[in-house]
Amino acid sequence: MIWDALTLQLGYNATLVTVGAALLGMAAGATGSFLFLGKRALVSDAISHATLPGVALAFVAMVALGGDGRALPGLLAGSALSAAAGLLCVSALTNRTRLSEDAAIGAVLSVFFGFGIVLLTVIQSMSSGRQAGLESFLLGSTAGMLWQDAMVIAIGGAVVLALVALLRRPMTMVAFDREFAAGAGMNVPRIELAMMGLALAITVVGLKIVGLILIVALLIIPAVAARFWTDRVGHVVILAGLVGGVAGYCGTALSATAPALPTGPIIVLVSFALFALSLVAAPNRGVLAAVLRHRRFQARVHVRQGLLALAQGQPIYEGLTLRLMRRRGLIRPDGVATDQGQAQAAAALRDERRWQALRSDPAHEEAAASYDGLTPLDDILTPDQLTALDEGLRPKEVP
Amino acid sequence: MKLVTPETPQTDREALAASPLAIRGLTVSYAEKPAVFSVDATFQPGKMTAIVGPNGAGKSTMLKAALGIVTPLSGRVTAWGNPLDTMRARIAYVPQRASVDWDFPTRVLDVVLMGQYRQLGLLGRVKTRHIQTAINCLERVGMDGFADRQIGQLSGGQQQRVFLARALAQDADLYLLDEPFAGVDAATETAIISVLKSLREQGRTVVAVHHDLSTVADYFDWVFVINTSKVAEGPVAEAFTQANLQEAYGGRLATAQIGVTG
Numbered sequence: 001m002i003w004d005a006l007t008l009q010l011g012y013n014a015t016l017v018t019v020g021a022a023l024l025g026m027a028a029g030a031t032g033s034f035l036f037l038g039k040r041a042l043v044s045d046a047i048s049h050a051t052l053p054g055v056a057l058a059f060v061a062m063v064a065l066g067g068d069g070r071a072l073p074g075l076l077a078g079s080a081l082s083a084a085a086g087l088l089c090v091s092a093l094t095n096r097t098r099l100s101e102d103a104a105i106g107a108v109l110s111v112f113f114g115f116g117i118v119l120l121t122v123i124q125s126m127s128s129g130r131q132a133g134l135e136s137f138l139l140g141s142t143a144g145m146l147w148q149d150a151m152v153i154a155i156g157g158a159v160v161l162a163l164v165a166l167l168r169r170p171m172t173m174v175a176f177d178r179e180f181a182a183g184a185g186m187n188v189p190r191i192e193l194a195m196m197g198l199a200l201a202i203t204v205v206g207l208k209i210v211g212l213i214l215i216v217a218l219l220i221i222p223a224v225a226a227r228f229w230t231d232r233v234g235h236v237v238i239l240a241g242l243v244g245g246v247a248g249y250c251g252t253a254l255s256a257t258a259p260a261l262p263t264g265p266i267i268v269l270v271s272f273a274l275f276a277l278s279l280v281a282a283p284n285r286g287v288l289a290a291v292l293r294h295r296r297f298q299a300r301v302h303v304r305q306g307l308l309a310l311a312q313g314q315p316i317y318e319g320l321t322l323r324l325m326r327r328r329g330l331i332r333p334d335g336v337a338t339d340q341g342q343a344q345a346a347a348a349l350r351d352e353r354r355w356q357a358l359r360s361d362p363a364h365e366e367a368a369a370s371y372d373g374l375t376p377l378d379d380i381l382t383p384d385q386l387t388a389l390d391e392g393l394r395p396k397e398v399p
Numbered sequence: 400m401k402l403v404t405p406e407t408p409q410t411d412r413e414a415l416a417a418s419p420l421a422i423r424g425l426t427v428s429y430a431e432k433p434a435v436f437s438v439d440a441t442f443q444p445g446k447m448t449a450i451v452g453p454n455g456a457g458k459s460t461m462l463k464a465a466l467g468i469v470t471p472l473s474g475r476v477t478a479w480g481n482p483l484d485t486m487r488a489r490i491a492y493v494p495q496r497a498s499v500d501w502d503f504p505t506r507v508l509d510v511v512l513m514g515q516y517r518q519l520g521l522l523g524r525v526k527t528r529h530i531q532t533a534i535n536c537l538e539r540v541g542m543d544g545f546a547d548r549q550i551g552q553l554s555g556g557q558q559q560r561v562f563l564a565r566a567l568a569q570d571a572d573l574y575l576l577d578e579p580f581a582g583v584d585a586a587t588e589t590a591i592i593s594v595l596k597s598l599r600e601q602g603r604t605v606v607a608v609h610h611d612l613s614t615v616a617d618y619f620d621w622v623f624v625i626n627t628s629k630v631a632e633g634p635v636a637e638a639f640t641q642a643n644l645q646e647a648y649g650g651r652l653a654t655a656q657i658g659v660t661g
Contacts, residue, residue, distance in 0.1 A: 037503065098430075169521060173513055177499045182468040183492030184516060184569070185484065231504045231549045366586060 005253035016150040017142045018252045021209050021267070023157035025248025028206065028215070029222030029240035030164045031198045036223035037233065038175035042105050043090065043196060045216045048203045049109040050086025051079035052116025052212060055137050056123055063126075070133060072149045072208060079137075079212075080204045086112050087196055140211030140264030142256055149208060156205030160198055164237070171195055172233050209252065211264035218244060218267060225275040228282035247271035299324055300374055304348060306330070310337050311349035351376050354389050361392075416480035419444050419573040419604040420465060420490075425474030427457070427464040433472070434460045436628045442573075445602050447595060448621040449609040451639075453648045456626040458608040459495065459577050466492055466575065478573065488517055491571035495578050496558045501551050507561050508546040511536055514568030536567040539597075541590045556587030563591060574598060576607040580614075592618055615639055 008015040035041050058078025063069040086108050093104035120134060133144065164171075173181045174191045182188045199219060206215045226239035251267030283289050302321040307330070309316050316322055316335070325331045330341035337345060354377045359368040367380050377386065415421045422440040426433055435457035442448050450458045464471040467483065478486035491514070511533040512525060519525065537543050540560040545553070553561065559579060566574055574595070580588050595605050595618075609615060615622060615635060622639045624630040624647045631643040645652055 039500070166521060169516065169519070172505075173516065176503050176505065176510075176513075177494065179463070179468050179494040179498050180492060180513070180565070183466045183490070183494070183575075185487030186516075227504060231551075232506060232509070233504050236504050366584075369584075 002254065002257055005257045006250065008253075013145065013147060013150065014142070014253075014256045016147060016154070017145050017209070018249055018256070020150045020154035020157065021142075021252035021263075022245045022249035023154050023161070024202070024206050024209065025157075025218060025222070025244035025246070025251075025267070025271075026241040027157040027160040027164065027244075028202045028218040028248075029226070029242070029244025030237050031160060031195075031202050032219030032221075032244070033223040033226065033233075033237045033240045034164075034168075034171045034175055034195055035199055036220055036227070037172075037236070038192075038195070040192075040195070041216075041220045042102060043087070044199045044203065044219045046086055046090050046105040046109045046112075047083045047196070047200050048212045048215045049116075050089075050112035051083045051203060051207060052113055052137070053119055054078035054080065054082025054085075054116075055134065055207070055212075056116055056119035057082070059123060059134060060119075072146070072152060075137075076152070076204050076207065079207055080200065082112065082116075083200050083203060087200065136211070136262075137207050138211050138213055139262040140207075140209050140214065140267070142209060142252060142263050143259055145208065153205055153209060156201065160201050160205070161241070163194075163198060167191070167194055167198075168234075168237065176233075209248075209263050210267055211262070214264040214268045218247065218271065221268070221271045221275050222247065225271070225278040228278040228285045231284075243271060243274045247274060303328065303330070304374055307341075307345045307348040308352060310341060311345035351378075353393060354386070357389050357393055412480075414441050415477050417444060418442055418477075419479055420483075420575070420606065421477045421480075422461070422465055423475045423477075425461065425464055425476070426472045427460050427469060428472045433627065435464065435471075435625075438474075438625065438629050440623055440629065440632060442604060442606050442623075443621055444604050445599065446621045447599050447605040447607070447619045448623055449607055449615050449619040449635075450623045450625060451609055451612060451615060451647070452625040452630070453651050454610075456647065458625060461625065462492075462575055462577055462606075462608060466490070468492075489572040491566035491569040491574050493562050493566045493574070493576040493579060495581065496555065496562055501553070501558060503550065505550055506546070507537065507542065507548050507550060507553070508533055510550060510561055511546075511564045511568050514565040517569075533564070533568055536564040537561075539567055539594055540564045554584070556583040559583050560587060560590060563594060567594070571603070573604045574606070576605070578608050578610060580609065580611060612644070 005014070005018075008018060032041070032044070035044055055075050055078055058075050059069040061078070062071060062074050067074075089108045090101070090104045093099050093107065094101045099107075123134065136143075170181070170186055170191045171194075173186065174188055174195075178188055181191070202219060203212065203215050206218065210218055222240040222243035223236065225243050226236045229239055230236055247267050247270040251270045252263055254270070255261040255263040255266045278286065280287050302318070302324050306316050306321040306325045310331070316325075322331070322335065325341065326333060329338055330344060331337050355371055358364045358377065358381075359371060361368075370380060377389075381389070418441045420440075420442045422438060425435055425438045425440075427435040438461060440461075450462070452458050460469065463469045464474070465476050465483070476483045478490060483490075508530065512519070512529060514536070515529050515532065519529065534543065534546055537546060540563050542557065542560050542564060545557065545561075550558070550561065563576075563579065566576075579591055583591070595607070598605055607619075609619070616639065620635055621633065622635050623632045624638060624643050626647040630647045631638040631640075
């Protein structure tokens with residue numbers, strides 16, 4: 001069943017929904033990268049929670065006009081309007097009062113969401129009929145999704161993706177350095193508005209599949225996961241799009257295997273799995289790599305300290321130092337230095353003496369700044385500079 | 400900046416047309432306390448001007464408001480006699496380096512390429528000549544060989560040099576710098592000042608917010624002294640005087656001042 005779902009063999013509608021969710025996930029990941037890099041990630045949470053009153057009011061309006069209250073385009077239009085109202089409230093509170101943005105987000109998010117829940121409860125008690133299913137906008141569901149609904153999602157995702165590609169350069173510049181962008185004559189507020197507009201579009205398009213509570217995860221988690229793997233903006237955006245796409249695809253396919261499975265939480269769990277993998281396994285920024293790097297560094301420090309102690313005839317007490325030096329064949333099991341150990345110890349001591357000379361010489365001020373007790377001076381000075389240093393050392397050694 | 404101003408007298412109009420950056424009646428206020436009050440400034444073409452004043456005197460704010468980065472309460476700004484917005488392509492701005500997140504995932508080369516945004520536009524491909532320009536700019540600030548570095552690996556002085564290289568890539572006629580020497584090493588200070596002097600030799604204009612009074616006379620030829628409102632403006636020999644500094648710094652002068660003329 002799961003294999004059938006992942007290979008798109010659960011029928012035409014399920015396939016369309018899965019492909020739509022993959023496109024949505026790609027667009028969400030790419031858009032979210034810019035929110036994350038510009039440190040505006042939480043704004044998307046305010047946007048998504050602010051959609052709920054719009055959904056409920058659109059339902060009421062459509063029923064009152066005698067239509068089907070659950071027509072997706074109408075509900076999405078309503079949610080977009082109320083999300084835009086929420087966004088305006090956040091920016092007005094931030095710009096016109098002394099409230100910080102996070103406080104404004106918290107206030108707007110909870111008030112809009114609370115209002116939406118009240119409206120939903122009222123709608124449940126109305127006798128208009130066919131109101132069942134509105135609550136699926138909270139956590140997302142693919143059950144009973146129509147062909148047109150899936151098309152709306154797929155096209156919406158594709159359009160947002162294209163707009164992200166179009167605006168990537170100004171959005172990157174504003175995320176990195178607003179002041180420079182403004183000084184260069186860019187309309188920074190308009191670019192930020194476009195960025196928020198894209199997040200809003202993702203939220204609205206993703207309402208049906210992911211649900212409004214968890215859409216923020218699809219915007220942010222892929223970007224955070226992607227950041228572990230690369231140090232370049234373009235790659236973060238592409239990787240985040242991939243992570244989001246895989247999460248949308250797999251999450252939707254998995255949730256289609258059983259009728260009661262909510263889609264949003266499963267998509268989020270898949271993207272979290274990719275995040276966890278990145279956190280642990282990514283080179284450089286990953287946890288595993290950091291632990292290994294720390295171990296290697298620790299070993300360097302211990303060996304260097306051990307060698308200096310050897311060279312000066314001091315005893316070594318620390319177990320780790322002794323173990324490391326034995327393993328490298330620098331000392332014998334009884335703690336006496338091997339020939340190799342003596343040679344390296346002498347070299348370490350000479351290096352340390354050179355460093356001392358270098359650091360007491362004002363002419364070498366810049367080179368002296370790179371002293372860390374570990375770096376060999378040969379890496380920093382040219383051979384002729386080293387010879388000059390050694391000249392200065394000689395008289396001290398022969399008093 | 401859309402304040403209605405009375406008819407500008409003829410002499411001032413000539414001064415405005417010549418000046419790469421002229422400010423009239425600029426007031427900037429955070430909450431209800433003006434940080435900059437009714438400032439007039441006429442920066443001189445082809446000169447290096449230092450903006451000096453005590454901490455919190457509105458030096459950086461004046462620069463940001465002139466560029467429209469913060470919104471002024473009143474005032475008018477012209478560049479070469481024209482509205483500033485029509486002259487953006489000829490102006491390069493170097494913000495304080497503390498104003499950005501240096502863990503941002505980008506390379507030195509990409510930051511410098513941002514200076515060529517106008518040539519690249521929304522979708523233009525980065526071509527070899529753009530990269531060559533960026534690398535030339537890095538060479539001018541002594542950072543050749545750093546193009547592929549992640550910006551998070553740079554020291555404070557190197558960060559400042561990258562910011563200067565990005566401004567050089569804009570190939571502007573007016574360079575505005577916010578505290579370019581703050582917290583940089585001696586070698587970087589020397590490198591930056593020699594780049595700025597070479598810009599002046601090419602006839603370009605440099606305006607820098609500067610905090611170190613001891614180097615004003617060595618580095619700059621004009622000075623603008625501010626403490627919320629303008630205190631003095633003119634050639635270093637005339638405006639950088641004990642009396643003017645006393646007025647701007649008040650009791651803080653003794654600690655701020657080393658080696659002032661007059």
